[in-house]
Amino acid sequence: MSERTALQELGKGVWAENPLLVMVLGMCPSLAVTTTLANGLGMGAAVIFVLTCSNVVISMLRRVIPSAVRIPAFIVVIASFVTMVDLVMEGFLPDLHRSLGVFIPLIVVNCIILARAEAFASKNSVWKSALDGIGMGVGFTLAITVLGGIRELLGNGTLLGMPVLGRGFQAHAALVMILPPGGFLTLGLLMAAMQARKGR
Amino acid sequence: MPKELRYVVVLTLIAGGSAGLLALVHDATREPIAASRKARTLQALQAVLPEFDNVPTDERVVVGAADPSAPTDSEANRLPVVFMARKGGQVTGGAVQVIHPRGYGGPVKVLVGLEGDPAGTVRVRGYRFLEHKETPGLGTKALEPPFARQFEGFEVPREPLKVKKDGGTVDAITGATITSRVVAESISEAARLFREHGGRGTPGAGTPGTAPAGQADPGQQDPVPGGGHE
Amino acid sequence: MSETTSTGEDRRLFVGPSPHLRDRDSIPSVMRWVVLALLPAVAVSLWFFGLEAARVHVIAVAGCLAVEWACLRWLRTPGSIRDGSALVTGLLLAMNLPPTTPWWMILVGSVVAIFLAKHVFGGLGSNLFNPALTARVFLLVAWPAQMTTWLRPGVRGLVDAATLDTMTGATPLGLLKEGRLSEIAASSMDLFVGQVGGSLGEVSAAALLLGGLVLLARRVITWEIPATFLGTVVAVTGAVWVFGGPQHGTPWFHLVSGGLMLGAFFMATDMVTSPMTFRGRLIFGVGCGLLTAVIRLWGGYPEGVSFAILLMNAVTPLIDRMVPTPFGRGVPKAKEAA
Numbered sequence: 202m203s204e205r206t207a208l209q210e211l212g213k214g215v216w217a218e219n220p221l222l223v224m225v226l227g228m229c230p231s232l233a234v235t236t237t238l239a240n241g242l243g244m245g246a247a248v249i250f251v252l253t254c255s256n257v258v259i260s261m262l263r264r265v266i267p268s269a270v271r272i273p274a275f276i277v278v279i280a281s282f283v284t285m286v287d288l289v290m291e292g293f294l295p296d297l298h299r300s301l302g303v304f305i306p307l308i309v310v311n312c313i314i315l316a317r318a319e320a321f322a323s324k325n326s327v328w329k330s331a332l333d334g335i336g337m338g339v340g341f342t343l344a345i346t347v348l349g350g351i352r353e354l355l356g357n358g359t360l361l362g363m364p365v366l367g368r369g370f371q372a373h374a375a376l377v378m379i380l381p382p383g384g385f386l387t388l389g390l391l392m393a394a395m396q397a398r399k400g401r
Numbered sequence: 402m403p404k405e406l407r408y409v410v411v412l413t414l415i416a417g418g419s420a421g422l423l424a425l426v427h428d429a430t431r432e433p434i435a436a437s438r439k440a441r442t443l444q445a446l447q448a449v450l451p452e453f454d455n456v457p458t459d460e461r462v463v464v465g466a467a468d469p470s471a472p473t474d475s476e477a478n479r480l481p482v483v484f485m486a487r488k489g490g491q492v493t494g495g496a497v498q499v500i501h502p503r504g505y506g507g508p509v510k511v512l513v514g515l516e517g518d519p520a521g522t523v524r525v526r527g528y529r530f531l532e533h534k535e536t537p538g539l540g541t542k543a544l545e546p547p548f549a550r551q552f553e554g555f556e557v558p559r560e561p562l563k564v565k566k567d568g569g570t571v572d573a574i575t576g577a578t579i580t581s582r583v584v585a586e587s588i589s590e591a592a593r594l595f596r597e598h599g600g601r602g603t604p605g606a607g608t609p610g611t612a613p614a615g616q617a618d619p620g621q622q623d624p625v626p627g628g629g630h631e
Numbered sequence: 632m633s634e635t636t637s638t639g640e641d642r643r644l645f646v647g648p649s650p651h652l653r654d655r656d657s658i659p660s661v662m663r664w665v666v667l668a669l670l671p672a673v674a675v676s677l678w679f680f681g682l683e684a685a686r687v688h689v690i691a692v693a694g695c696l697a698v699e700w701a702c703l704r705w706l707r708t709p710g711s712i713r714d715g716s717a718l719v720t721g722l723l724l725a726m727n728l729p730p731t732t733p734w735w736m737i738l739v740g741s742v743v744a745i746f747l748a749k750h751v752f753g754g755l756g757s758n759l760f761n762p763a764l765t766a767r768v769f770l771l772v773a774w775p776a777q778m779t780t781w782l783r784p785g786v787r788g789l790v791d792a793a794t795l796d797t798m799t800g801a802t803p804l805g806l807l808k809e810g811r812l813s814e815i816a817a818s819s820m821d822l823f824v825g826q827v828g829g830s831l832g833e834v835s836a837a838a839l840l841l842g843g844l845v846l847l848a849r850r851v852i853t854w855e856i857p858a859t860f861l862g863t864v865v866a867v868t869g870a871v872w873v874f875g876g877p878q879h880g881t882p883w884f885h886l887v888s889g890g891l892m893l894g895a896f897f898m899a900t901d902m903v904t905s906p907m908t909f910r911g912r913l914i915f916g917v918g919c920g921l922l923t924a925v926i927r928l929w930g931g932y933p934e935g936v937s938f939a940i941l942l943m944n945a946v947t948p949l950i951d952r953m954v955p956t957p958f959g960r961g962v963p964k965a966k967e968a969a
Contacts, residue, residue: 267411277416292437295441
């Protein structure tokens with residue numbers, strides 16, 4: 202496998218190997234919380250934190266953790282960081298915490314984090330793992346923020362809570378967009394657009 | 402060392418390290434979390450109650466709680482709660498949280514704000530759905546004018562409130578009769594509970610039927626305005 | 632790739648889901664007959680709802696044709712604008728909408744029907760779901776208030792928003808769902824002929840039945856699906872009516888209300904989205920009927936035909952795999968070869 206530069210490690214998660222749109226990981230929280238742009242940003246930030254920290258710690262411990270028990274070990278590490286995020290959010294960002302609800306603890310089983318731990322952090326240096334974590338996290342955040350933005354705009358007429366296309370548009374917003382079917386449709390179309398772009 | 406022992410040691414160390422770190426974070430966030438939970442409940446209460454200078458969450462009556470000092474969990478969360486509002490020691494009103502079993506999409510947790518005297522006239526000050534699965538854009542119209550306007554300052558009679566289709570006086574929303582019924586019946590029930598239990602409790606003191614403040618309480622149920630829980 | 636799948640089937644003999652043969656020449660003539668068969672019902676809708684109905688028909692058909700042209704041009708899926716399929720979809724879409732649907736909503740419906748439900752899946756012949764129904768359900772979920780506003784029959788001029796409230800009423804199925812069937816003003820004959828509120832295609836069972844018979848006579852559709860669909864609805868609602876009481880509506884009531892006639896003859900019979908075999912179609916019709924009855928009687932929505940058909944559309948590939956076809960069913964097990 203060719204050596205990547207630091208910038209490439211960071212960038213691959215944003216476009217070429219975008220965890221949500223290309224690797225199709227982490228669909229569950231993506232569909233569930235992206236009813237608003239703010240939710241997308243909040244969830245994304247939480248994931249960046251957890252992903253980076255767990256990548257770093259797992260990379261630091263990679264020669265210590267025996268292969269046979271690596272999954273339990275990874276999960277404990279990931280779960281600890283997720284719990285930290287949960288507690289801190291509840292204490293200092295209660296509105297976001299309430300919006301995201303049960304999906305904060307569910308970050309533990311977000312495939313992206315376990316996948317990067319297994320596929321990358323357990324086999325690479327701390328520095329590279331950190332970059333990988335940040336890159337993947339940022340790519341995920343971008344994807345779900347766009348997703349949340351589209352759904353909020355079409356489904357509620359607002360962006361970040363403000364009616365950016367006027368109250369008239371807001372009164373006629375398509376409810377379906379903020380309901381599950383709208384989530385699936387938007388995600389599908391986004392992935393299709395991504396495929397089309399990459400195919401070029 | 403034999404490999405099994407190594408597994409045990411490594412996992413124990415990782416788990417122990419995690420636990421220690423989490424204990425620190427937990428301590429650091431305990432107060433902000435308790436404060437934000439209380440603030441959320443007070444915020445919902447403030448929206449539906451008349452002016453008050455007491456702390457309504459400290460003066461709650463959980464109606465029908467078997468053991469008032471038991472930690473309230475999901476079972477008790479199903480019970481109605483009456484929050485008292487006072488100004489200058491006098492009762493100015495109350496908020497009642499009821500769970501109506503027959504919403505369009507399932508049970509609806511309604512918070513009804515009332516003002517007045519439990520022994521005399523009771524008027525509606527406002528109401529919110531704390532938890533619901535009503536149709537967004539249709540059933541949720543029950544929270545907006547023009548439907549909601551008919552309840553502003555409305556004096557609640559002692560007889561149960563009904564929609565016109567059921568022979569009553571309340572104008573239901575076209576196409577959302579079921580949700581309209583939920584509102585009418587919840588307001589009736591809230592007023593009834595307020596009249597029955599509102600007289601109890603002195604400012605600040607715990608009373609029989611009131612869970613001590615500070616424990617996990619139903620008042621923490623997050624008011625999610627208009628948000629359905631899937 | 633290995634030669635056998637995980638279930639032991641020989642990959643080289645694998646048959647993907649239908650359809651495989653597409654007979655392009657006969658498509659326009661099939662479409663022509665469908666349009667002809669729909670004309671009585673369209674005429675009735677114009678009679679009862681006048682200008683509003685005309686408006687909906689025109690915008691729906693024009694919208695669908697426009698989207699079809701754009702998709703054929705830019706996506707290059709197979710098909711031609713002249714094959715009439717977009718025209719039929721437009722008409723059927725119009726028949727599924729309330730008379731007072733705003734123009735922009737009809738256009739959104741056209742995009743959903745033609746682009747999302749048809750071309751995204753590969754164009755004519757490759758779609759999994761009935762396009763007109765997909766659009767109707769999408770619109771219902773997106774704008775529930777407008778999609779459940781029913782003009783009273785006989786209002787023939789254009790309606791403006793201010794007077795809308797005075798001219799709308801509940802549909803018979805709507806009343807049934809609220810437990811107010813006794814308040815129904817329409818008689819059975821009214822329902823049959825069309826003197827009721829509803830979407831454009833829901834009103835006249837008589838006109839639709841006529842059209843359905845035309846399609847059967849011309850062999851555009853086969854009898855299995857309409858017969859089993861209607862039969863199952865009658866059977867289930869009949870049983871419930873006998874044992875449960877009149878508040879659930881008589882089987883005849885169910886037969887002539889809502890979108891059942893339209894669905895049974897024009898939507899469920901769409902050959903692309905229904906099974907290929909005789910037996911398969913019987914199963915399909917029964918499934919549609921069962922789901923329709925269950926949703927109408929106990930479900931959250933007053934009308935179940937759209938959902939029932941879409942759900943059975945989803946199951947159709949499975950039915951086609953399970954029911955033996957002239958092409959065989961999987962590979963015979965090893966012991967038979969010995």
